[in-house]
Amino acid sequence: MARPAQSSTTLPLPCGPASDEVDRPYWDGLRAGRLLLPRCSDCGAWREPGRILCDGCWSFAVDWAEVRAAGRIFTWIRSRRDFMDDLDVLAPYETVVVALDDVPVRLLGLLSDDAALEPEIGQAVAGWIDEPANAAWPVLRWTREGDR
Numbered sequence: 001m002a003r004p005a006q007s008s009t010t011l012p013l014p015c016g017p018a019s020d021e022v023d024r025p026y027w028d029g030l031r032a033g034r035l036l037l038p039r040c041s042d043c044g045a046w047r048e049p050g051r052i053l054c055d056g057c058w059s060f061a062v063d064w065a066e067v068r069a070a071g072r073i074f075t076w077i078r079s080r081r082d083f084m085d086d087l088d089v090l091a092p093y094e095t096v097v098v099a100l101d102d103v104p105v106r107l108l109g110l111l112s113d114d115a116a117l118e119p120e121i122g123q124a125v126a127g128w129i130d131e132p133a134n135a136a137w138p139v140l141r142w143t144r145e146g147d148r
C-alpha cells in the first residue's frame, strides 16, 4: 500500500522526562547523542525507560548503560488523523515498536523514512536521534535499513 511522502519532522507523542523523572537518564542520554537504557543493578535484567521495578527481582536499584539503536519491527500502526494539535502532527505516519537486537527491550517510536512501502514485521531498523524544532527534547526515531 502506497502512502503520501511525509515531509515533516513532527512528533506524535509528548517527549521529555516524566514528572517523577524516573526516566531522566534516558532523555539526558538522547540529548548527549546516546541511547541509554536502565538495567537492574541486582540481577542485570534490562528494563524499558520509565519502569521503576525490575520484572526479574523487584529491585528498585538501577544502572544506565548505552545500547546500540538497532532492532527489528515488532509491531506497527499507521495513524491517519492528527490528534496531537499542540505538536503539529502531520498524518499519516507510522509508529513502530522495535525489538532491540542486543538487549531484550522493546521501544516505541516513529518510523521516519519516506519510503512508500508498508512496514513489515521483522524488518530491520536503525535508530537515530532527532531534535525537532517544536520539541524541548530530542527523540529516538527509526529508519528501515537501507533507507538511511
Ligand SMILES: [Zn+2]
Pocket: 040, 041, 042, 043, 044, 045, 054, 055, 056, 057, 058, 059
Ligand atoms: Zn533485577
